[in-house]
Amino acid sequence: MPDSPATQEPGRSRARNLLAQEVAETRQRARLGGWFYGVAAALAFGVTGFAPPYRLSGLLVVGTLVMLAVVRVALPVAAAPDEREARRYLRRLWAVILATAAAWGAFSAWSQAALPQPAPLIALLFSGAFGMAIAHTLCMRRLPSAFAIAAVMAPTLAVLWREVAFGVGATWLVYMAYMLLVMGRSHREYWTRLELEEELRQQRDAFATQSRVDGLTGLPNRREFSESLEQAMEVAGGGRPLSLLILDIDHFKRINDTYGHLAGDACLLRFASRLREAFPGEGELCARLGGEEFGVVLAVDRAAARVRADAFREALARVPLEFDGIRQVVTASIGCCGFDAGRHSGADALYREADAALYRAKVGGRNRTECAPGD
Numbered sequence: 001m002p003d004s005p006a007t008q009e010p011g012r013s014r015a016r017n018l019l020a021q022e023v024a025e026t027r028q029r030a031r032l033g034g035w036f037y038g039v040a041a042a043l044a045f046g047v048t049g050f051a052p053p054y055r056l057s058g059l060l061v062v063g064t065l066v067m068l069a070v071v072r073v074a075l076p077v078a079a080a081p082d083e084r085e086a087r088r089y090l091r092r093l094w095a096v097i098l099a100t101a102a103a104w105g106a107f108s109a110w111s112q113a114a115l116p117q118p119a120p121l122i123a124l125l126f127s128g129a130f131g132m133a134i135a136h137t138l139c140m141r142r143l144p145s146a147f148a149i150a151a152v153m154a155p156t157l158a159v160l161w162r163e164v165a166f167g168v169g170a171t172w173l174v175y176m177a178y179m180l181l182v183m184g185r186s187h188r189e190y191w192t193r194l195e196l197e198e199e200l201r202q203q204r205d206a207f208a209t210q211s212r213v214d215g216l217t218g219l220p221n222r223r224e225f226s227e228s229l230e231q232a233m234e235v236a237g238g239g240r241p242l243s244l245l246i247l248d249i250d251h252f253k254r255i256n257d258t259y260g261h262l263a264g265d266a267c268l269l270r271f272a273s274r275l276r277e278a279f280p281g282e283g284e285l286c287a288r289l290g291g292e293e294f295g296v297v298l299a300v301d302r303a304a305a306r307v308r309a310d311a312f313r314e315a316l317a318r319v320p321l322e323f324d325g326i327r328q329v330v331t332a333s334i335g336c337c338g339f340d341a342g343r344h345s346g347a348d349a350l351y352r353e354a355d356a357a358l359y360r361a362k363v364g365g366r367n368r369t370e371c372a373p374g375d
């Protein structure tokens with residue numbers, strides 16, 4: 001059966017994150033590596049003293065390698081590329097890496113016969129170093145990485161085999177095979193690390209979300225509610241209206257005692273969705289503060305908040321809650337307090353007054369709304 005869009009989404013975001021990480025790391029590693037080719041060629045030609053027979057070829061080789069290093073750095077990529085951009089960037093970057101490897105490989109092979117010692121030795125040593133550097137650091141993609149190693153090593157292999165000695169060529173071949181094995185292992189380790197990091201990132205994000213959401217109802221929990229209330233109060237400090245409602249289901253213990261704890265959970269869930277339906281507007285935040293106590297922040301003054309609270313309470317008392325195959329009338333008591341910047345120095349002060357009003361609503365007989373004095 002094909003995955004539903006909901007189950008595909010985490011997989012897609014995981015693949016997107018892995019690709020973004022690959023882009024960032026390939027970019028970072030390729031940027032530095034490119035310059036070494038120019039430096040190596042300059043050293044090889046440097047030992048010839050850039051004598052006239054080698055001057056033009058020296059300029060050409062060093063110039064080409066430096067230019068390719070510049071292109072590596074200058075290849076544009078957005079800070080957060082989308083999937084298509086990321087793939088295009090990787091294709092281009094790998095093309096430049098392969099071009100550099102091919103240019104170096106050709107130079108190294110050519111230098112074995114065309115340049116005086118110790119220039120060929122320098123080129124040979126650098127070929128080994130570059131091949132191994134690719135195997136270790138540019139191992140993200142197996143195929144282009146293998147081509148890059150072959151491009152650096154194979155032309156010199158042909159020359160050593162033919163011009164120097166079979167044994168030296170065979171040694172070079174074994175060295176190249178070893179690099180390919182190292183690259184394969186680095187490739188596996190690289191992706192294991194990336195996937196592990198991604199898993200840790202996803203777990204961290206899930207914990208961060210869980211720490212702010214009530215596990216039963218999916219509403220924000222008390223911690224999230226307190227922070228949102230603080231922020232809303234800062235905004236309201238500029239003169240905008242703000243009110244707080246604290247709601248507590250009446251005699252909730254009886255629901256648990258009569259129908260059992262699981263039915264009690266289902267009742268809380270239904271109550272939470274009724275609350276969310278009643279306060280869906282922008283700037284309205286519903287939260288579960290704990291047990292059978294809920295909070296609502298409203299961007300209206302106290303009088304309007306009281307009207308909304310009574311409308312919710314009356315509808316709740318009129319239309320039974322349906323949960324776990326049970327139809328049960330449930331009522332709630334509500335404490336209401338309008339924010340007053342002069343009186344409420346922080347969220348705690350506002351909460352305390354709304355909570356005291358809730359207490360009066362309970363003591364006054366329940367299924368009622370009480371407002372804080374001074375409102």
Ligand SMILES: Nc1nc2c(ncn2[C@@H]2O[C@H](COP(=O)(O)OP(=O)(O)OP(=O)(O)O)[C@@H](O)[C@H]2O)c(=O)[nH]1
Binds near residue numbers: 248251253290
């Ligand atoms: N099923 C369920 N019950 C819970 C949960 N959290 C708290 N309770 C129960 O809620 C009940 C609250 O009881 P009380 O504090 O006595 O309040 P009440 O029965 O609602 O009475 P009043 O608030 O005075 O109207 C307790 O029995 C708790 O065990 C929960 O997550 N699930």
